[in-house]
Amino acid sequence: MSGKTSTTSNNISQARRTVQQLRIEASIERIKVSKASADLMLYCEEHAKKDPLLMGIPASENPFKDKKTCILL
Numbered sequence: 001m002s003g004k005t006s007t008t009s010n011n012i013s014q015a016r017r018t019v020q021q022l023r024i025e026a027s028i029e030r031i032k033v034s035k036a037s038a039d040l041m042l043y044c045e046e047h048a049k050k051d052p053l054l055m056g057i058p059a060s061e062n063p064f065k066d067k068k069t070c071i072l073l
Helices: 002-026 033-050
Strands: none
Touching: none
């Protein structure tokens, strides 16, 4: 009987945690996807000039550039 009681207790605890998580998620302010995507595109356009993946890294500032060439080849 003790095993059944602990299982029931665990199920209740799990249900309470689930309800608590759902309440947290329900209280999050939501915005429309169209607004979020417009904001994201605006942010990307504003910061594109600073993005090294889009603009590249000048050779003089590139810390990963090989200092020496390979003379074995």
